[in-house]
Amino acid sequence: xxxxEHADLLELMEAMTEIAANAAAVIQSRGAGNGIRTKAxxxxxxxxxxxxxxxILAGLRRIAAAVPIVSEEQADREREAxxxxxxxxxxxxxxxxxxxxxxxxxxxxxxxxxxxxSPVIGVIVAPARNLVWRGAAxxxxxxxxxxxxxLSSARPIRTRPCSTDNLIVMVSRSHLEPKxxxxxxxFPKARLVQCGSSIKFCHIAExxxxxxxxxxxxxxxxxxxxxxxxxxxxxxxxxxxxxxLVYGTADRTIPGFIAWGGTSTSVMG
Numbered sequence: 001x002x003x004x005e006h007a008d009l010l011e012l013m014e015a016m017t018e019i020a021a022n023a024a025a026v027i028q029s030r031g032a033g034n035g036i037r038t039k040a041x042x043x044x045x046x047x048x049x050x051x052x053x054x055x056i057l058a059g060l061r062r063i064a065a066a067v068p069i070v071s072e073e074q075a076d077r078e079r080e081a082x083x084x085x086x087x088x089x090x091x092x093x094x095x096x097x098x099x100x101x102x103x104x105x106x107x108x109x110x111x112x113x114x115x116x117x118s119p120v121i122g123v124i125v126a127p128a129r130n131l132v133w134r135g136a137a138x139x140x141x142x143x144x145x146x147x148x149x150x151l152s153s154a155r156p157i158r159t160r161p162c163s164t165d166n167l168i169v170m171v172s173r174s175h176l177e178p179k180x181x182x183x184x185x186x187f188p189k190a191r192l193v194q195c196g197s198s199i200k201f202c203h204i205a206e207x208x209x210x211x212x213x214x215x216x217x218x219x220x221x222x223x224x225x226x227x228x229x230x231x232x233x234x235x236x237x238x239x240x241x242x243x244x245l246v247y248g249t250a251d252r253t254i255p256g257f258i259a260w261g262g263t264s265t266s267v268m269g
Contacts, residue, residue, distance in 0.1 A: 009121065012064070012113065013136045016123045019059035020109045021146055023052040024127035027094060027109070032101050044097050049073055052109060053093035060089050060111075067113075070252065072221045087115040090247075092221040096197030098174055105129050106173070106196035112224035117247050122228025124198050133157070133202040135232025141205050159235040159261030160207035168193060170200035170212040179215035179256070183240075201226025204261045205233035215240055215256040220247050223254060235261045 027048045035047030053073045060069055071091035089111060094100060096107035105128035113121040120137040125146075132151065135141030142154035167190035171180065174196065184190065193209060201223070203209040224247060227237050237259040239245060245254055 009136050010139060013121050013123065013134055013139070015063045016060075016111050016113070016121060017125075017132060017134055017144070017151065019056055019063070020111050020123045020125045021132065021151060022059065023055045023093060023109045024125040024146070025149065026051050026055045027100075027107075027127045032103065036101065044101060045073065046094070046097060046101065048100065049094040049097060053091065056091050056093055056109070056111060060091075064089075070221065072219065087113065090114055090119070090221045090224040092198075092225075095222060096199075099196035104196065106199055108197045108199060110198050110221065110225040112221075112228055114220075114224060114247055118244075119224040119228035119231075119247070122225035122232070124202055124225050124229060126197075126199060126202075133205060133229050135205070135229035137228070137232065139232060141229050141233035143202075143206055157206040157233055159204060159230070159233050160210070162210045162260050162262035165189065167191070167211060168209040170195055170203055170209050172196070172200070172214060175214065175216055175218075177216045180213050183213050183215055183258075198223065198226040201230050201259060204235055204259060205230045207261065209261070211258065211260040213240075213258045215258075217253050217255050218257075220249075220252040220254060223257065226259070230259055230261075233261075235259065 030048040036044055039045050050073060053071055068088040070088055092110040095110050100107040109125040111123045112119045123134045125132050130146040132144040141157050143157050144154050145152040167187050169190045169192050171192050171194055173194045200212045204212060230237055237257055240256050240258055245257060
């Protein structure tokens with residue numbers, strides 16, 4: 001990456017951070033119980049999801065009008081073909097809607113830039129916690145706070161060495177299914193921490209947890225931002241077989257993955 005390309009990437013990350021923080025404020029201005037309905041896949045969506053999405057789409061079109069956008073709430077309505085080598089934004093305007101409805105603070109706004117099939121920028125905002133995590137390829141990862149509506153100075157974050165003897169494992173509050181439970185039997189001494197949304201990636205990226213396995217399907221927009229942040233912080237993510245994740249399939253589904261910190265590959269078995 002040239003110096004000019006690196007500078008452009010950081011400038012874009014700053015703009016994406018502002019957009020995600022603005023969407024977080026939009027979510028906070030709406031009640032969790034407003035406009036709840038059930039989508040075709042059985043998952044809930046609220047008026048806050050849709051308002052956040054509209055704010056993000058408007059912001060991204062303003063800063064990069066030529067870059068395509070794939071967003072969760074519009075993906076079923078807009079089947080835009082994305083070239084394998086194209087750059088495009090992936091958006092989850094409110095990840096963890098069930099947590100949002102339940103009054104927990106484990107929901108996020110996720111925005112990623114994907115290029116050549118891999119996430120290269122990721123921004124995650126936790127509106128109820130007033131926290132931001134972000135990362136860019138070749139730059140590293142950072143954590144910021146939102147104080148009185150403004151972003152604080154960024155603090156670098158880094159994964160910690162990953163040891164199978166003292167694992168802290170992030171697991172989904174809503175999707176801890178049998179295959180993942182079976183995988184976790186490899187680590188009988190591990191401490192499991194349940195959490196909703198993409199915050200699980202952020203805890204690994206900032207060195208307070210070690211591994212996040214999910215061996216059931218998820219969607220591209222659920223994990224792309226966390227993928228980018230984790231990689232920028234020195235972590236790893238792969239399929240359960242150790243292969244590279246493939247973004248941009250026809251149904252935009254990731255069959256399963258294991259994300260971990262540090263440089264050890266022993267968690268892959």
